[in-house]
Amino acid sequence: MMLTKDEARNLKRFAADIRIQCMEQFKAVGVGHVGGSMSVCDLMACLYGKLMRIDPAEPRMERRDRIVVSKGHAGPAMYAALALKGFFEVEELKTLNRLGTRLPSHTDRRRTPGVDMTTGSLGQGFSSGLGIAYACKLKGIDNYTYIILGDGELGEGQVWECALFAAAKGLSRVMVFVDANGYQLDGATDEVLPLGDVRRKFEEFGWEALDVKDGNDVEAICGAVEMAKQDTARPKLLVLHTVKGLGCPAAFAAGLPTNHNMPVSAEAADRAIALLLQEKEAIL
Template identity: 50%
Template sequence: MLAKNLDVAAKQIRLYTLKELRALGFGHFGGSLSIVEALAVIYGKHLAVDPEKPEDANRDYFVLSKGHGGPALYATLFLKGFFAEEELYTLNQNGTRLPSHPDRNLTPGVEMTTGSLGQGISVAGGIAFGNMLAGRENYTYAIVGDGEPNEGQCWEAFQFIGHHRLDRMIVLIDDNKKQLDGLTADIIDPLDLEWKMQAFGFHTSKVDGSSTQVIDEAIQTAKRTSGKPHAIVLDTVKGQGVTHIEEKADNHHLRPDDADWQAIDGAILALENDLEGVAQ
């Protein structure tokens, strides 16, 4: 069960993200770990969703537009009760319901199939727009990668969301400074994402993406502010919470060597020890 204490929830998500990737033997470590705190806050406190009634018309929606962060989302969905722990360890295996990138036709709790960057945020905007037209008060949350706005489709979606003043839409941008091929600043410099989102008609803020407290405060502020959609730029580190992975240059997708596994196993053990006996 996902803990009510958000810091504990983040430790749980990080632990099971590492454990499922450990079972697979490779995968998207960096971008999964950098969104752990955001997922802990969204699913641990704000997202109105019930695994017993996943199609409830009044539920909130979450879209992981940066689909390569799927392992962290799967760990979160397991902790929220959408499926059993043993299913986590089928990640990306033949016959699994947990493919490398989320698939709404396979995975309980997944609202949108993502992986082709830019498509997730576009559909999330459509979900928010549809709920507005229907007079519903659902919130729609989306996490976008900082390399993902290399895709023009993202900016078309942001323009649509801003134009329609979808003030029950909260976009979180995972600004971990890296993408598949290197530093975002070297590939296509994103410049000031906070300013750019403001220019597209969003209420914007930039916060420490490793702090559940400040992410929670930013979401609460967004919910108190009406008339515009909301963008929260998360200042994160790729591989967040596991120092060895944070320090690796090529930490987007890892096929760990012996030294990597030693560090990963050490992080798993440390998290298990931290969580042992903790009131959740």
């Protein structure tokens, strides 16, 4: 999807707002999955601002596109996008992970309007996402199912069973995004369990697969989605090369191997939010 200048600017601003609302959530609870939430904010902006057929007034509309955040710990990025789109009040974001909240740290389909699948156990969201896509296909619904995986998550054996299954069943309206931020919980993915060339591996499994060099660039993401969708036979996978914790000051979180799940003081959150606001204002 080639974006117009206005669309690109609006999506960049939307991504900045999603990041700001992530920080508001972490600030309210004092801790959170900063790294893996912040790295997918640009993707969330593309999905919720441009790509997905959704209706905040009717979150379970049958024809809607489905979304499974298989790296369920990025719930805050999804919640920020949902709230900003009007699925619920932005104010509710401050209840993240509190007792009785509709916004648990990991996504839960029974609690949050707009969440299609409960996730958190890495690998499993891929299987349930494919199940959803298969069911939609059997019902003749002409939608897409979008699934978001982490790069560390690709170490789960289940992922490779899914790679076989989706291609074998011709699930051409599945689009998987790998948030390749280079880190997992306790170190660099290359050190914990190297993945090799993910794009080539999926291609060999029968997928249409593309690398997106700057996976934090909304224009690059939307362009790659459009290109991938030209293939009408195979499931699609985009490897988004992202920065874990992007949008936080570097000394606090961005790019640090310790940013997976970390304490967030009110001061650190406020500083990040102030910088994000400045960056947002500078987007032309």
